[in-house]
Amino acid sequence: MASVLTVNVGDLRANPTGGPVPTGIDKRPTNSAIAVRAPVEGAGSGLVGDAIGDHSVHGGDDQAVYAYAREDLDWWQGELGRDLDNGQFGENLTTRDIDVTGARIGEHWHVGADGLVLEVSAPRIPCRTFAAWLEQRGWVKTFTVEAVPGAYLRVISPGAVRQGDLITVRNVPDHEVSIGLAFRALTREPELLPQLLHAPALPEHIKETVRRRASA
Secondary structure (H helix, E strand, O other): OOEEEEEEEEOOEOOOOOOOOOEOOOEEEEOOOEEEEOOEOOEOOEEOOOOOOOOOOOOOHHHOEEEEEHHHHHHHHHHHOOOOOOOOOOOOEEEEOOOOOOOEOOOEEEEOOOOEEEEEEEEOOOOHHHHHHHOOOOHHHHHHHHOOOOEEEEEEEOEEEOOOOEEEEEOOOOOOOEHHHHHHHHHOOHHHHHHHOOOOOOOHHHHHHHHHHHHO
C-alpha cells in the first residue's frame, strides 16, 4: 500500500552555491510526528519546524509539502552510481508504492489517521541550489531530461504526519494533466502548455505563465 517511508525536515544552512541566502534543502528523516499546518494568517502552510531559505521561490501554500518517491531515488542511485538517502532531494515526504510522477494535478492524498489531506499542485523545477547540493555536474539538465520531478502539494486539511503513515488517493480529476506532463510542458515540451489549463488546481502563477506564452 502507498505510504510515507520517512518524514524529512531541515534546518537552515549556508547555501552550497556560495550565495547569501541560506537554504533548507538539507532535510533529514525524523521519527517524530510532525504537524502540517494549513494556510493561516501570519504563518505559512507546511511542516511545522521545517526551514525554508529563499521564500521568493520556495514554500508558500502551493508548495507547502514536497514529495519524492523512494523508487525514483533508487533509480537515480543506479544512474549516478552513489547512495541517496531519504530526504536528499530536499523532499519532506519520501513515499513508497505511489506513482508521484503520474499523480494528477488536483488529486487528494489522505495521509495517516489524523485528518491530513494534501492536494497535488505542481512539479518541482530544479535550481542551482539543488545542483550544488548534490555536487553533480550538469544536474539541472540531467534532472530535466529525465522528467521525474516529484510533486509539490498544498494543504487542504491540517494534521500530523509520521513515518509509516498510509496514503490513500481520492478525488482524482478526470483530466490527464499529471505531474510528469506539467513538468515536461514547463521545461522541454512547450507544445504541451495549453493542456495545463485543463487542470483547475494548477497554481495561478503557472496558469499565468501558460497564458503569457500562448499569447506571445
